[in-house]
Amino acid sequence: MKKNFLERLLSHQVLIVVLVSVALVLGASYLRKHFEDMELVSVQLVSSNAIDLTPTQIRSIERIGLWEFLAISDEELIDTIRHRTFQRDDRLVRIYHGTLRLGINLSQCKEGWVTTHGDTVSLQLPPISLLSERFIDEARTRSFYEQGTWDARAKEQMYQKAARQMKRRCLTTSNFRQAEDNARTQLTTLFRSFGFKHVEMSIEENTSFRTF
Amino acid sequence: MQRIMIRKVLFALFCCLILALSVSCLRQTTTSETATDSLSVADDSANLVLRVRQTSRLYTAAYQIHKIITHADVKHLKTTLLGHEYDTQLSLGDRKVAIPIDVTLQAYVDFSSFHESQIQRSADGRHLHVILPDPKVVVTSSKVDHESTKQFTDLLRSDYSDEELTDFTAQGVRQILHQVPELGILNTARDNAAAILIPLFAALGYEEENIVISFRKEFTSKDLPFYYDEKESVKL
Structure with missing residues (x-):
């Protein structure tokens, strides 16, 4: 066939x-x-680390008159440990960042703190002080090491410890003196640009603030 | 019979070889990485721990901002086949977090480079026009409300690490910064600067109604690098 x-x-x-x-x-x-530029076959397991877009709420708007003459940026390494009997100790280490600002608060100026006599201007300034007690930028905090679970109380204690350490390191007599010297230099330059030949300045001594 | 077996084996080997050649001609990627979209915080540990700067900044406006940062961590399987993309949500369990933060934004006028060329006087000396430097915004403090921070994680997922939470906080502050022109802090800073400085200049011998204070520029969100001082806060 x-x-x-x-x-x-x-x-x-x-x-x-x-x-x-x-x-x-x-x-x-x-x-x-x-189809060289086209990915022919691919498989990926993805998850996004981007946060959601959420509203921003303005709690308050303030008019302030703070004249800063010295800014001290500081980083502090803060750690906390929790001992365990039969396991490895829990530990959390964070690096906090803050900027302490020294200057004068214009709202503390007395009536008539600026007076002029011919080509001389006289200024009576309040004491140089820390412009704000809240100076840590927690958004710049870096988590360095973490072992175990840590609650809100522990993190709050670390924040307060960082604030104390920053104050101890930055609020020195030397820094206050430097801020005062810079205030004299800057304000003298400013008022001389208005045509005054002589600038007399007195800055109150800071007796209420503890320096380290 | 033996010859048939040999032929079948050779045939099978030949098919495998051709299949291997065809596969190598195709660009095939199979990955199981986890993609991240977040910007990493710059590692500036090499910088000085303590940095002291002499400045001359007049802070005129302070905004207290409150924000709740949220994140939902859902795993997706993304496949691409001949140019077509497919996205499938996996049921491996969810985890979510809500982080309330309080941020203080302050706007200042920088007098460190102020020059007498920015002062204009009329011929009779009665009128004064001062051109001030453009105000800038800085984050002077930010604080996470750890007590009110809430995490929700399914059994199959682990809690958020401290590193992840700090990264979310930095992202939240960046979101706030991109909204600065809409918040109006720069206009408030200009108005307040005038309200603070006009009485000061009046004490130098000028009438308040004869004093004009002006600034150089109207900012938009595109100008963020010009008015945001990122040396002292999170990087954009």
């Missing part, structure tokens, strides 16, 4: 394999050449 075309074709197995293989390779090369 004569074999039909299909039977004859199927009997040439090797030929079929070769033709299919060539078609596969050519097809793959074509896809690669024409």
Whole structure:
């Protein structure tokens, strides 16, 4: 019996394999050449670390008159440890960043604190002080090491400890003196630019503030 | 029979070889990485721990800002097949966090580079026009309300680490900074600067109605790098 075309074709197995293989390779090369920039197959497990877009609430708006003459940026390494009997101790280490600002609060100026006599201007300034008790920028805090679970109380205690250490390091007699010297220099330059030849300045001594 | 077996084995080997060649022609990436979108906080531990700067800044406006930062951590399986993307949410368990923060923004006028060329007097000496430097905004303090921070995690997920929480706090402050022009703090700073300085200049012998204080520029959110002092707070 004569074999039909299909039977004859199927009997040439090797030929079929070769033709299919060539078609596969050519097809793959074509896809690669024409879709080179396209990712043909990829699988990724992703999660986003971006926070949600949430409203920003203004709690208060204040008019302030704080003249800063010295800014001290400080970083403190604060750690806390919780001892455990049969396990490794829990530990949390954070690096806090803060900027302590020394200057004068214009709202503390007395009536008539600026007076002029001819080419002389006289200034009576309040004492140089820390302009704000809140000087830590917790958004810049870096978590250095964490072992265990830590509650709000522990983190609040670390924050207060960082504030105390920063004050101890930055609120020195030397820094207050430097702020005062800079105040004299800056204000003298400012008032001289208004045409005054002489600038007399008295700055109250800071007796209420403890320095380190 | 043996010859048929040999032929079948060779045939199978040949098919495998062709399949391998075809696969290598395709660019195939199979990854199981976790992508992160957050900017990392710059590691500035090499900087001086203590940095003292002499300044002359008049702070005229303070805004107390409150914000609740939220994050929902959901795992997604993203697949790409011949240019088509597919996104499937996986049910591996959720974790969410809400972090309330209080931020103090203060705007200041920097007098350190103030020059007498910025003072203009009329010929009769009665009128005064002072051109002040453009106000700048700085984050003077930020505080996380740890007591009110809430985390919700499913059994299959771990709690947020301290590092993740601090990263979210930094992102939250950046969000606030991008909204600064809409908050109006710069306009408030200008108005307050005038309210503080006009009486001061009046004490120098000028009538208040003859004193004009002006600033150089109206800022928009695109000008953020010009009015935001990022040396003292989070980087943009």
